[in-house]
Amino acid sequence: MSKSFRFFIVLAVLVLSGALLYPSVNWYFLTKPAEHSLAERSRDQIRSVSVYYSEYYKEAIQAALSAPNADLTAPVSVGEPRDFWARWLTLTQGKPSLQIDKNAVFAGLKAQDAEAPKVENPWFNGVLKAKFAEKGLPEPAKWTLADLKKAFSAPEDFTKALEEHFRTYAQALKDSKKSILHLGLDLSGGMSIVLKADLATYAKKQQEKRNDPNYQLTTEDSDEAIGRAMEVLLSRIDQFGVSEPQIKREKGGQKIYIDIPGEYDEEKVNTFLSGKGSLFFKIVDDAKSSAVNQWVQSNPDAVDQSTFVLLQAPPADIVPAGFKVLRYFIKDNYGLDRFQRFIVVSDDPSTILDGIHVNTARVDRDPITNRPQVTFSMTKEGGDIFRGITRANKGKPLAVVLDDKVKFSATIRDEIPNGQVQVTGFDQKESSDIAKTLRTGALEVQLTVESQQAVGASLGLDAINSGVNASYVGFLLVAVFMLIYYKGAGINANIALIFNVIIIAGVMSTLGQTITLASIASLLLTVGISVDANVIVFERIKEEYWQGKSPSHAIKTGFERAFWTIMDSHVTAFIAAFFLSLLSNGPVKGFAITLAIGLVTSMFTALFVSRLLFDFRTETLKAKRISITWRKM
Amino acid sequence: MQIKNTIPFSKWRYFAYGFSILLIILAFAGTALRGGFNFGIEFKAGLSQQIKVNSPEASVEHVRAALDKTTYHFSVQPIGNPADNQFVIKASVQGGDDTNHQQLVSNAAKEKLDEAFGTGVVVVQSTDYTSPGLSNELIIQTFTYTIAAVLLILVYIWFRFKFAFAMAAIIALIHDPIFLIGLIGTFQIEVNTVTIAALLTIIGYSLNDTIVVFDRIRENIRLKRNANLFDIVDAAITQTLSRTIVSSITVLLSTVAIYIFTKGPIHDFAAIMMVGVIVGTYSSIFVAAPLMVAIAGGKAPEEKEKEKPKAETAE
Numbered sequence: 001m002s003k004s005f006r007f008f009i010v011l012a013v014l015v016l017s018g019a020l021l022y023p024s025v026n027w028y029f030l031t032k033p034a035e036h037s038l039a040e041r042s043r044d045q046i047r048s049v050s051v052y053y054s055e056y057y058k059e060a061i062q063a064a065l066s067a068p069n070a071d072l073t074a075p076v077s078v079g080e081p082r083d084f085w086a087r088w089l090t091l092t093q094g095k096p097s098l099q100i101d102k103n104a105v106f107a108g109l110k111a112q113d114a115e116a117p118k119v120e121n122p123w124f125n126g127v128l129k130a131k132f133a134e135k136g137l138p139e140p141a142k143w144t145l146a147d148l149k150k151a152f153s154a155p156e157d158f159t160k161a162l163e164e165h166f167r168t169y170a171q172a173l174k175d176s177k178k179s180i181l182h183l184g185l186d187l188s189g190g191m192s193i194v195l196k197a198d199l200a201t202y203a204k205k206q207q208e209k210r211n212d213p214n215y216q217l218t219t220e221d222s223d224e225a226i227g228r229a230m231e232v233l234l235s236r237i238d239q240f241g242v243s244e245p246q247i248k249r250e251k252g253g254q255k256i257y258i259d260i261p262g263e264y265d266e267e268k269v270n271t272f273l274s275g276k277g278s279l280f281f282k283i284v285d286d287a288k289s290s291a292v293n294q295w296v297q298s299n300p301d302a303v304d305q306s307t308f309v310l311l312q313a314p315p316a317d318i319v320p321a322g323f324k325v326l327r328y329f330i331k332d333n334y335g336l337d338r339f340q341r342f343i344v345v346s347d348d349p350s351t352i353l354d355g356i357h358v359n360t361a362r363v364d365r366d367p368i369t370n371r372p373q374v375t376f377s378m379t380k381e382g383g384d385i386f387r388g389i390t391r392a393n394k395g396k397p398l399a400v401v402l403d404d405k406v407k408f409s410a411t412i413r414d415e416i417p418n419g420q421v422q423v424t425g426f427d428q429k430e431s432s433d434i435a436k437t438l439r440t441g442a443l444e445v446q447l448t449v450e451s452q453q454a455v456g457a458s459l460g461l462d463a464i465n466s467g468v469n470a471s472y473v474g475f476l477l478v479a480v481f482m483l484i485y486y487k488g489a490g491i492n493a494n495i496a497l498i499f500n501v502i503i504i505a506g507v508m509s510t511l512g513q514t515i516t517l518a519s520i521a522s523l524l525l526t527v528g529i530s531v532d533a534n535v536i537v538f539e540r541i542k543e544e545y546w547q548g549k550s551p552s553h554a555i556k557t558g559f560e561r562a563f564w565t566i567m568d569s570h571v572t573a574f575i576a577a578f579f580l581s582l583l584s585n586g587p588v589k590g591f592a593i594t595l596a597i598g599l600v601t602s603m604f605t606a607l608f609v610s611r612l613l614f615d616f617r618t619e620t621l622k623a624k625r626i627s628i629t630w631r632k633m
Numbered sequence: 634m635q636i637k638n639t640i641p642f643s644k645w646r647y648f649a650y651g652f653s654i655l656l657i658i659l660a661f662a663g664t665a666l667r668g669g670f671n672f673g674i675e676f677k678a679g680l681s682q683q684i685k686v687n688s689p690e691a692s693v694e695h696v697r698a699a700l701d702k703t704t705y706h707f708s709v710q711p712i713g714n715p716a717d718n719q720f721v722i723k724a725s726v727q728g729g730d731d732t733n734h735q736q737l738v739s740n741a742a743k744e745k746l747d748e749a750f751g752t753g754v755v756v757v758q759s760t761d762y763t764s765p766g767l768s769n770e771l772i773i774q775t776f777t778y779t780i781a782a783v784l785l786i787l788v789y790i791w792f793r794f795k796f797a798f799a800m801a802a803i804i805a806l807i808h809d810p811i812f813l814i815g816l817i818g819t820f821q822i823e824v825n826t827v828t829i830a831a832l833l834t835i836i837g838y839s840l841n842d843t844i845v846v847f848d849r850i851r852e853n854i855r856l857k858r859n860a861n862l863f864d865i866v867d868a869a870i871t872q873t874l875s876r877t878i879v880s881s882i883t884v885l886l887s888t889v890a891i892y893i894f895t896k897g898p899i900h901d902f903a904a905i906m907m908v909g910v911i912v913g914t915y916s917s918i919f920v921a922a923p924l925m926v927a928i929a930g931g932k933a934p935e936e937k938e939k940e941k942p943k944a945e946t947a948e
Contacts (some may be wrong), residue, residue: 481883
């Protein structure tokens with residue numbers, strides 16, 4: 001292989017690794033911590049903030065436009081989403097949107113805006129540009145309030161554009177997070193849970209249900225049962241708090257993995273895992289519901305416009321004790337809940353049925369009308385309670401409430417005696433949503449916690465610092481030692497070492513590996529092994545050189561003789577790393593995978609990169625001697 | 634090829650064998666005295682939590698007294714700076730995977746700690762839970778994979794070298810972790826998957842050392858067919874000595890950095906690594922090479938004809 005070809009290969013590998021690493025470097029070193037926290041928020045949380053963003057700047061722009069002798073040539077002062085979010089986070093102290101006092105935060109933002117001059121927002125100019133292009137208007141040199149007026153004829157359009165603007169920004173952050181090297185739980189803080197479906201008990205239940213003691217679960221049966229458990233978990237995802245959890249299922253297996261990054265609420269997670277019912281059937285009071293909705297219309301300040309939480313309780317003559325105001329949501333096209341109206345339900349325990357009693361729910365068709373209908377069945381006990389409720393509340397609507405949100409309501413036509421219920425009057429998509437919701441009432445398969453690891457965020461920060469310090473110091477000690485001991489050749493070893501670390505990180509980000517404290521330790525160990533490979537070569541070259549060979553000859557023989565030694569030692573270590581990587585436990589697996597990658601790249605850098613550097617010095621720079629020892633030659 | 638100032642390592646071989654056996658016996662005696670191994674949560678199913686008690690009256694005794702009121706047997710250990718009032722509490726659970734032990738045991742601990750110190754005073758900083766089923770699975774996995782790894786390494790060395798080399802390498806390879814396991818028991822370092830990782834790394838590292846020496850022995854055998862095998866071995870060890878020392882120093886430097894800056898399992902990992910590197914280097918020089926001679930019966934193992942290294946033709 002010619003030298004220039006080898007140089008080309010080394011360069012290509014380095015550039016490729018660098019390119020793979022760029023998103024991670026950008027994320028960890030050039031992106032602000034506030035943005036990291038935005039990327040972790042759930043979609044619901046992001047939507048709330050984008051609504052607040054649009055509200056705030058709509059008000060600001062409206063104020064600028066409606067001011068007496070308004071200056072229409074003034075620049076458009078819509079703040080950058082990045083800047084807005086950073087200020088928002090400080091003003092709200094990172095609280096979830098439900099606990100925010102909107103007016104206080106808006107006042108805080110206004111005070112900041114009054115103090116500091118407005119910043120130009122080139123991104124929003126892009127939005128205006130698109131709007132102008134859409135309308136076929138010529139693009140102005142400078143964007144002014146007058147142009148803004150031209151771009152958005154209706155105020156709703158403007159609000160929508162602002163909302164979209166913020167959401168695009170948040171989504172871009174979320175997307176860029178996908179292609180980075182992720183920090184493991186022990187470094188970022190968070191919780192990781194492995195749940196296992198208890199299929200043995202499920203099979204026993206099915207045997208009882210079918211009255212067939214010989215019934216065996218088929219693969220499809222268990223697959224379906226676990227699939228439904230997944231659905232339940234996903235539907236309750238919002239309960240975990242502000243950050244968005246990842247829920248994955250083991251391919252073809254019985255395990256479900258839940259990862260909650262960053263801050264977590266241990267108690268909430270525990271209630272959730274214990275499978276407590278969060279689905280209820282409640283009786284609706286139509287008259288009181290419309291009264292509340294009217295009252296809200298005349299008192300808009302009583303409601304938070306983003307989350308639709310009531311900020312003031314309605315007067316007792318509208319909602320007396322024993323009744324509760326709930327929000328009715330339906331899913332929009334983004335798969336997010338959209339508020340519809342308020343619904344008042346009776347809080348009398350005798351009229352409430354826990355969703356835990358739901359056995360099955362599916363969508364089928366009415367045999368006569370051929371319209372979609374939801375059919376669901378209940379346990380014997382649930383059926384009895386339901387019979388009582390339906391008998392006493394004939395003609396009234398019944399609401400299905402999940403996590404205090406009304407998912408749908410339907411009128412009770414008749415007493416339902418046997419726990420077999422049909423719900424009609426919804427289209428196909430609505431019906432399947434309803435069936436899904438009903439199935440979340442009870443977990444058919446019990447999920448037991450197989451393993452749980454939780455690390456507080458502050459503990460994680462400690463771990464990062466210690467890991468980073470250990471890497472710096474370890475790396476530096478080795479590098480300095482090599483320089484002192486091997487002088488010029490030490491530089492080769494150190495360059496090879498730096499290459500090695502870059503390539504390992506590049507490969508790890510391609511494989512979607514997470515960085516844990518164990519993989520940092522493994523990386524340092526790889527540094528040791530990789531240096532060892534260099535040492536084997538150097539010692540060989542030194543021996544040959546001392547025997548009086550020419551520099552280039554000594555280098556050639558040294559590398560050739562060291563080749564099999566390095567090969568043997570790396571292969572044996574690779575065997576150990578490979579078997580370790582098969583262990584199902586997280587930290588050791590990470591350790592082993594990093595080590596395995598490191599062994600391969602260490603071969604490459606020690607034999608290829610270092611050789612190239614030697615050849616460069618002896619052949620290209622025509623060096624007469626090899627600088628390879630601290631001793632006098 | 635000339636060999637200058639060969640150090641007679643083989644002379645000390647009986648002393649080395651005795652020393653190794655003595656060390657291993659001492660390490661295991663220490664483990665027995667300390668009441669066996671300190672198994673981690675992965676291998677002894679249960680819950681382990683690091684808690685911080687935000688109360689001046691917190692002490693190991695207080696926490697232990699509170700947890701003794703649960704039906705579980707909790708062990709309590711202080712961790713870090715005593716002023717921080719941080720403790721690691723551990724309890725093992727038994728039974729099938731059909732009950733949610735995680736719920737039961739963590740709720741029990743929380744309830745009793747809240748009772749003793751007040752609600753919200755005790756903060757759980759980290760949680761680790763392993764169910765009995767998973768724990769069994771892990772034990773079986775660890776055993777199977779460790780044995781499979783050792784066997785495959787044996788086959789590889791056998792293939793690359795001679796049987797005598799492979800046997801000696803494996804004995805030296807078993808020597809290191811056995812001694813380290815005894816040491817882990819003596820110092821009551823937690824036996825968990827991280828410890829196993831450290832042991833396997835040491836196996837890999839020590840093997841690396843052994844192979845470098847063996848490689849040189851093989852080369853020297855080819856060059857000087859009729860020389861005494863012990864002389865050849867001594868020469869090979871001497872020739873590779875500076876590499877052995879430099880490599881040990883670099884690995885030690887990086888593990889020292891890990892040892893100083895980290896806490897918890899990775900800290901233990903670094904501690905085992907540091908001792909392991911030294912033991913591994915010692916076993917390659919004083920145990921593996923002389924053993925190889927003993928297994929080969931004092932004569933150089935027969936050379937395969939096809940294995941002529943390229944390096945020789947280069948001269």
